[in-house]
Amino acid sequence: xxxxxxxxxxxxxxxxxxxxxxxxxxxxxxxxxxxxxxxxxxxxxxxxxxxxxxxxxxxxxxxxxxxxxxxxxxxxxxxxxxxxxxxxxxxxxxxxxxxxxxxxxxxxxxxxxxxxxxxxxxxxxxxxxxxxxxxxxxxxxxxxxxxxxxxxxxxxxxxxxxxxxxxxxxxxxxxxxxxxxxxxxxxxxxxxxxxxxxxxxxxxxxxxxxxxxxxxxxxxxxxxxxxxxxxxxxxxxxxxxxxxxxxxxxxxxxxxxxxxxxxxxxxxxxxxxxxxxxxxxxxxxxx
Amino acid sequence: xxxxxxxxxxxxxxxxxxxxxxxxxxxxxxxxxxxxxxxxxxxxxxxxxxxxxxxxxxxxxxxxxxxxxxxxxxxxxxxxxxxxxxxxxxxxxxxxxxxxxxxxxxxxxxxxxxxxxxxxxxxxxxxxxxxxxxxxxxxxxxxxxxxxxxxxxxxxxxxxxxxxxxxxxxxxxxxxxxxxxxxxxxxxxxxxxxxxxxxxxxxxxxxxxxxxxxxxxxxxxxxxxxxxxxxxxxxxxxxxxxxxxxxxxxxxxxxxxxxxxxxxxxxxxxxxxxxxxxxxxxxxxxxxxxxxxxxxxxxxxxxxxxxxxxxxxxxxxxxxxxxxxxxxxxxxxxxxxxxxxxxx
Numbered sequence: 047x048x049x050x051x052x053x054x055x056x057x058x059x060x061x062x063x064x065x066x067x068x069x070x071x072x073x074x075x076x077x078x079x080x081x082x083x084x085x086x087x088x089x090x091x092x093x094x095x096x097x098x099x100x101x102x103x104x105x106x107x108x109x110x111x112x113x114x115x116x117x118x119x120x121x122x123x124x125x126x127x128x129x130x131x132x133x134x135x136x137x138x139x140x141x142x143x144x145x146x147x148x149x150x151x152x153x154x155x156x157x158x159x160x161x162x163x164x165x166x167x168x169x170x171x172x173x174x175x176x177x178x179x180x181x182x183x184x185x186x187x188x189x190x191x192x193x194x195x196x197x198x199x200x201x202x203x204x205x206x207x208x209x210x211x212x213x214x215x216x217x218x219x220x221x222x223x224x225x226x227x228x229x230x231x232x233x234x235x236x237x238x239x240x241x242x243x244x245x246x247x248x249x250x251x252x253x254x255x256x257x258x259x260x261x262x263x264x265x266x267x268x269x270x271x272x273x274x275x276x277x278x279x280x281x282x283x284x285x286x287x288x289x290x291x292x293x294x295x296x297x298x299x300x301x302x303x304x305x306x307x308x309x310x311x312x313x314x315x316x317x318x319x320x321x322x323x324x325x326x327x328x329x330x331x332x333x
Numbered sequence: 334x335x336x337x338x339x340x341x342x343x344x345x346x347x348x349x350x351x352x353x354x355x356x357x358x359x360x361x362x363x364x365x366x367x368x369x370x371x372x373x374x375x376x377x378x379x380x381x382x383x384x385x386x387x388x389x390x391x392x393x394x395x396x397x398x399x400x401x402x403x404x405x406x407x408x409x410x411x412x413x414x415x416x417x418x419x420x421x422x423x424x425x426x427x428x429x430x431x432x433x434x435x436x437x438x439x440x441x442x443x444x445x446x447x448x449x450x451x452x453x454x455x456x457x458x459x460x461x462x463x464x465x466x467x468x469x470x471x472x473x474x475x476x477x478x479x480x481x482x483x484x485x486x487x488x489x490x491x492x493x494x495x496x497x498x499x500x501x502x503x504x505x506x507x508x509x510x511x512x513x514x515x516x517x518x519x520x521x522x523x524x525x526x527x528x529x530x531x532x533x534x535x536x537x538x539x540x541x542x543x544x545x546x547x548x549x550x551x552x553x554x555x556x557x558x559x560x561x562x563x564x565x566x567x568x569x570x571x572x573x574x575x576x577x578x579x580x581x582x583x584x585x586x587x588x589x590x591x592x593x594x595x596x597x598x599x600x601x602x603x604x605x606x607x608x609x610x611x612x613x614x615x616x617x618x619x620x621x622x623x624x625x626x627x628x629x630x631x632x633x634x635x636x637x638x639x640x641x642x643x644x645x646x647x648x649x650x651x652x653x654x655x656x657x658x659x660x661x662x663x664x665x666x667x668x669x670x671x672x673x674x675x676x677x
Contacts, residue, residue, distance in 0.1 A: 111347045115347050164414065166415075180417070281539050
């Protein structure tokens with residue numbers, strides 16, 4: 047009897063969860079897919095092979111990958127410094143990491159315009175170097191870097207906090223130098239966090255719209271990313287092109303997130319089995 | 334550690350991929366033009382640009398690549414001032430070009446010449462639901478209680494300013510039913526009555542009509558060409574042109590500072606001149622715009638019937654007084670919308 051009651055409550059809970067997710071995620075995505083394939087497969091393929099779309103996708107991917115690399119290296123460093131070192135202004139640094147979450151991307155674009163625009167503070171400096179930042183790809187890159195900043199750092203802080211310091215001490219006692227310790231002891235433990243952080247950063251970078259529109263100006267073929275292309279297609283009533291591009295961009299992100307999740311789970315199982323610790327001791331024995 | 338190496342390899346691949354920057358093959362005999370335009374004529378430019386590319390190649394042997402950017406007229410104007418290096422600006426209204434001029438980027442008198450820098454025109458009109466169920470024929474019908482109106486926001490959209498001027502001008506001219514002419518107070522009351530019915534104020538003219546297409550509202554105040562382009566793409570709303578309305582005049586100008594920096598003055602001026610040829614003006618006419626070239630205009634009078642009482646920005650004394658007296662902080666519109674928002 048008790049069991050039956052529990053079952054009823056559980057079913058209600060499941061029902062709410064499924065309806066909620068279905069309404070918020072499954073329904074709009076289904077509508078998108080139905081819209082894209084309204085006239086069959088051919089228009090979809092056609093719209094995904096246009097020069098305009100390929101240029102936009104290529105720009106999105108280039109910006110996103112470069113942003114991921116930089117966030118991976120510098121983001122991890124920032125997280126490391128925050129966890130392991132004490133210095134004046136540390137709590138301030140820790141606090142401003144989340145600023146990009148709080149600032150609207152459109153405002154981010156305008157802030158960069160205030161810096162690099164024709165009347166911007168840094169414009170005289172920029173002009174001398176001959177590099178165009180506002181209304182060009184470097185500005186869009188900076189904007190994407192800004193909006194995706196917190197993901198890597200916030201992902202890595204707990205990972206670094208959970209590092210087992212005894213392993214480092216043990217390795218040091220056994221004669222390993224700093225580089226060996228980082229590469230063989232610390233890095234394997236960071237890896238799953240890094241992969242997850244990279245995924246989130248990549249997804250955020252690919253999806254950015256407002257900041258890159260304001261700082262980039264949305265010039266077709268030059269500063270038009272995939273999201274800007276989708277927006278333009280909608281405005282020009284080229285719905286199938288907009289839907290197809292959205293599906294492609296969306297599935298790209300979904301696949302990446304899924305892969306990272308799978309990798310992370312795989313790694314966690316290995317950790318639980320002590321595989322890493324074993325291989326570590328095995329390697330040390332060989333040396 | 335093999336897995337570490339795989340991870341590093343992954344990073345390297347990322348780096349290589351992102352380093353493969355624009356492998357654009359910049360040929361010697363190629364020139365690049367940047368066009369910064371407002372949103373409504375984009376379909377027309379999409380057709381005119383290939384015509385110009387052919388024309389320019391046959392004239393000079395040079396291939397011209399045109400990079401296009403479409404933003405709301407005001408936003409585009411500000412982008413150019415902030416450093417967007419457009420060689421040519423095609424905007425919705427003169428005031429947006431004047432702003433660029435005041436920033437020192439346009440130094441020539443762009444209004445001289447046969448067409449005074451105006452490349453296309455249109456008239457402020459209404460888009461109504463199929464069959465015109467609310468029986469909307471003129472400005473006076475817009476004040477009926479409960480009517481839901483869409484018009485873009487004048488603080489971001491050039492089109493919105495034209496819409497307000499169309500209504501306010503018609504009222505001042507005594508062309509709105511039940512409103513005496515030359516009575517500023519009465520015209521303000523009409524303006525407020527219509528603003529009370531505005532349910533959606535989008536940031537641009539195109540957003541506004543797209544929202545109307547999604548089923549919002551009974552009527553959208555918009556350009557004639559927006560309605561015609563929408564109908565061309567299969568939308569079933571109808572066009573109503575009020576008996577008294579304003580002629581929308583869309584300027585085009587070469588941006589001196591940018592063409593001199595890029596060395597593109599010659600081709601930029603050729604492009605602007607090309608827009609007035611019969612071929613280009615016909616494309617504009619096919620995309621719902623009224624044209625300034627008289628021979629093409631004569632051919633399209635059936636599609637674009639004359640408006641009984643058509644007035645222009647000159648009837649308001651030009652954009653300068655309009656920007657202070659109507660859209661300035663103490664202006665008629667700004668005060669009216671404040672009062673409406675307060676529920677007065």
